[in-house]
Amino acid sequence: MSNNTLTSTTLSAAALALALGSALALSTAPAVGAEMEKCFGVALKGKNDCAAGPGTTCAGTSKVDDQSNSWKHVPKGSCEKTASSTSPTGFGQLMAFTAKKKS
Template sequence: MNKTMTTASLALALGAALTVAASPAFAADSAADKEKCYGVALKGKNDCKAGAGTSCAGTSKTDYQSNAWTLVPKGTCEKTVSSTSPTGKGQLAEFKEKKA
């Protein structure tokens, strides 16, 4: 290999390593700006928790399921529409679904 190719390869490898090392820090920052919002996920689109008999992400059985949450930007949950919520908006905790 010539010197230019070796230098370019080293620079590329170093850049990739720095990107991978910074990713967890970026993910932690963005997660800090989010909150769990119950009752806003569509069927099969929840981030986690969807009640008994389900495992986790993507397991909600119905749209706007009251015990399934998704991460949303902080401060937006209780402004997001939820047709099953007693208030008509997402909730920061599980809730009992209103009767249709």
């Protein structure tokens, strides 16, 4: 079997034994230092632990969708709080967009 040089490179048994053995010990230990958690490795859960996505419906709705084809919206949500000088476009800029009509 001929592998390319990248995938045929493998870490040594000794290095793996050291890493996996240490991981075994560390993974059962109490959570690591607060500073490390702040940076990486802390697991985050969603609001209300709810990530279920949508369900089906057998009901109608009384909400009304504006089915206009003309586009007039600009992003006006929490993204405005992250606006920075590095932002390529900036916010609040009026964008004109018209959805393509079906031919």
